[in-house]
Amino acid sequence: MAIPKRMQAFVLKAYGGPELASLQEVPVPEPAPRQLLVRVHAAGLNPVDFKTRRGDLRVVQRYPLPVVLGNELAGEVVACGAQVRRYNVGDRIFARVDKSRMGAFAEFAIVEEDHAAAMPATLDFATAAAVPLAGLTALQALRDELHLASGQRIFISGGAGGVGTFALQIARHLGAQVATSASPRGEALVRQLGADTVVDYTRERPADVLSGYDGAFDLIGGDSLEQAFAIVRPGASVVSVAGMPEPQTASKDLGRGLGLQALFWAASFSLRRLASKYGVRYRFLFMHASGEELSELARLIDGGELKVIVDSVYPFERVAEAMARLEAGHAKGKIVVTMADK
Ligand SMILES: NC(=O)c1ccc[n+]([C@@H]2O[C@H](COP(=O)([O-])OP(=O)(O)OC[C@H]3O[C@@H](n4cnc5c(N)ncnc54)[C@H](OP(=O)(O)O)[C@@H]3O)[C@@H](O)[C@H]2O)c1
Incomplete structure (x- = not known):
């Protein structure tokens, strides 16, 4: 043309x-x-x-x-x-x-x-x-950061949104059991995508009904992220894409120097303190573009494993x-x- x-x-x-x-x-x-x-x-x-x-x-x-x-x-x-x-x-x-x-x-x-x-x-x-953006975010968080393995239990907040709809299915594809938070508007969808447990966040706090999980992927931030620390077991990881960036976000994801690392260190101080109170690792992920990983998602889609x-x-x-x-x-x-x- x-x-x-x-x-x-x-x-x-x-x-x-x-x-x-x-x-x-x-x-x-x-x-x-x-x-x-x-x-x-x-x-x-x-x-x-x-x-x-x-x-x-x-x-x-x-x-x-x-x-x-x-x-x-x-x-x-x-x-x-x-x-x-x-x-x-x-x-x-x-x-x-x-x-x-x-x-x-x-x-x-x-x-x-x-x-x-x-x-x-x-x-x-x-x-x-x-x-691309939501699919890669879900793949990178669950596989590369949380190292989600078959048989593990994961909590994913906000399962009905753009990233959540990929994350629920990828978690199930990796063999995990999945709990998610959704309003009644999203409940049928998240169940259809494989959520084993759905907490209606408009009626109850996920941390009041879930505990001992092997990891959490937070898509909401704020109070929802803080609840994730209580939902996972000590030694587990909480990865957020919606909370506050921490020093590794600057160095590992953004390739930036000490200035931004120090800023993120200060900005995430109270979150990291809360994480350490629960004995949990906190990580904020900035996804990255990758044609190779996108090809993996294409294979899952064409194989009927990812809607x-x-x-x-x-x-x-x-x-x-x-x-x-x-x-x-x-x-x-x-x-x-x-x-x-x-
Ligand atoms: N760091 C990164 O690299 C990266 C990459 C991708 C996305 N993100 C971030 O991740 C977040 C999610 O992105 P997205 O594309 O999934 O957003 P989205 O599609 O706009 O999410 C909307 C969904 O969230 C649900 N929701 C709202 N509040 C909720 C709560 N308290 N608990 C559970 N569900 C709730 C809504 O359900 P109801 O209306 O039914 O309540 C709605 O279905 C955004 O902040 C985005 O910026 C970051």
């Missing part, structure tokens, strides 16, 4: 409220030697999109503004950098895009070759776009509405925007 010079994109012009992001015409980016230019057919939404817009993550990632928002996509390769080896024009790929650039809420986007994976053969673009739960699909023109639905915090599975065929 002929690649146009300009495209529609959802652009953030200043940090703050929803009115600061809008659809605009911007230049189509050009791929560097190890990058792909992808015609985006669909892009998934994640809380990081509105947190970025609000400026919540500026201490970790500061973008030169204006910047095109959006962190994951599914689409078709339309151009390859000179050193790209694994992909060709016409390939259907999905990816979590590089977090230092973003850019998935656009008609065209740049994807690092190493961050891309061939799209699952059994999925359409809209469903595939829902996978992708899509809450709703909006046309790209209504991306602001889709963001508002996500920000309201009640999505069941993932929210996606789709670009019109041209």
